[in-house]
Amino acid sequence: QVQLVESGGGLVQAGGSLRLSCVGSGRTFSTYAMGWFRQAPGKERESVAAISWSGGNTYYADSVKGRFTISRDNAKNTVYLQIDRLEPEDTAVYYCAVARFLETIVQGRADYWGKGTLVTVSS
Numbered sequence: 001q002v003q004l005v006e007s008g009g010g011l012v013q014a015g016g017s018l019r020l021s022c023v024g025s026g027r028t029f030s031t032y033a034m035g036w037f038r039q040a041p042g043k044e045r046e047s048v049a050a051i052s053w054s055g056g057n058t059y060y061a062d063s064v065k066g067r068f069t070i071s072r073d074n075a076k077n078t079v080y081l082q083i084d085r086l087e088p089e090d091t092a093v094y095y096c097a098v099a100r101f102l103e104t105i106v107q108g109r110a111d112y113w114g115k116g117t118l119v120t121v122s123s
Contacts, residue, residue, distance in 0.1 A: 002026035002112050004096045009117030012086055016121075020081040022096030022114055029098050034072055034079040035059070035105035038092035038119075045095070049081060050105040059106050063089075086121045093118050 008020040020036070035050030049070040050059040058070055069082040079096060094117050097110035104110065 004098065004112055004114035006094065006096045006114045006117040009094060009119045011120045011122065014086055014088055014121055014123050016086050017082070017084045018086065018119060020083065020094055020096075020117060020119075022079045022081075024077040024079075024098065024112075028074075029053075029077055030074040032098045032100055032111075033102040033105055034070075035097050035099070035102075035110070036068075036070065036079070036081045037095045037097055037105075037108075037110075038090075039095070039116075040089075040092040043092075045108070047097075047105055047108050048094075050102050051079065052102045057102055059102060083119070086119075088121045088123045090119060091121045 003025045006022045031053050039045040048061045048064050051070045067085045072079045096114035098112040099105050099110045
């Protein structure tokens with residue numbers, strides 16, 4: 001059974017940093033794109049970052065460019081999201097996602113989803 005388990009969320013002050021991790025199990029994702037979505041209270045889920053299977057291509061939503069960095073370790077079946085200079089508007093549940101193609105995640109879809117980790121940013 002495929003599982004994606006996120007960790008690293010929490011309460012942090014504005015301006016701080018967090019590193020989210022997502023470990024996959026049940027199959028290898030080394031040939032899949034991986035990414036992160038978030039859903040803020042009262043808002044629709046949005047794709048914020050994605051990385052190709054090789055790590056050679058990345059995508060970032062305009063709202064997070066320059067502050068979010070996505071990376072992956074295929075040997076560990078893990079994707080990371082480094083979030084710097086956190087803003088209250090970053091408060092959301094962050095979901096890990098996997099898809100066969102990077103563009104799928106960019107378009108807001110995925111084949112597999114994690115259950116999410118909550119990030120709360122205080123002002």
